[in-house]
Amino acid sequence: MTSKLAAISIDLDEVPRYAAIHGIEASLGSAAHAVYDRCVPRLQAWLREESISATFFAIGEDLERPPNRETIAALYGSGHEIANHSHHHYYDLVRRTENEIADEVERCAAMIADTCGTRPVGFRAPGYTVSDALFRALEAAGMLYDSSVFPCPTYYAAKAAALTSMKLQRRKSASILDTPSVLRAPRRPYRVGRPYWQPGSGLLELPIGVTKLQLPYIGTSLVLGGPRVAAMMTKQMLGRELINLELHGFDVADAADDSLHMLVPHRADLRRRAGEKLRALSRAVRVMREAGYELVTLGEAARRLSRTPSR
């Protein structure tokens, strides 16, 4: 019998990282901690209402700030999984040396272990960009799964276009593009081979969601589309053994938050209110549950999928 698992994960990229992607150099003031201070409490309340245990991908260096550390410890204490989103969130992580890559994985793992009392078992790469060297580091660090591969042609094309346009305007982005071969990777959970976009016998990969119409099944699409689009896109995901919905804390940033004004020209999703965006996410969850899907953390999904024979 195939399983019907759905997992919601939330990347805790803080506002300065968005500013870096968009090449914004202005001072951020109180916006600098908006994800941890304003978005996470909103998501935490929403997850409680929906009775969902989720996976939060934390960046190691963000846990050097005491209030962020308390937030992460509290999330862990209320049953959520805390996973590894690297120590510095270098967008060009895969272009660094093997030692630096291993260090990025290990330092964040140690930081989370120190905050929660348990080592994380899952990893998500900055900007969805992975490499065989990164997978070697994840296996050496004893990870159970990775969830970064994003074989989505429309997302890939949009990112390539955005980076080209910034280059033409001589604006510098911190972001980089993965090899187009990633588009050939499986859309279902698989064990990575060498190269990582081919199935093999390595680490368990839980790819980021792509709908049947090749659209990115991620928080940004759902909150921008609203409840009806969220329901339609979720229906396109039904039938898979794992629906992997990736959100960012920033997805529930609120249009009324004036401190984020510098990002408004770059982020259409900032024109919507947080309540409206959470309604779209609730609608997606309802479609999953009505179809018999069980919502679990990615770590739990990885444990259950590891028990079934690999394809």
Ligand SMILES: [Zn+2]
């Ligand atoms: Zn990130």
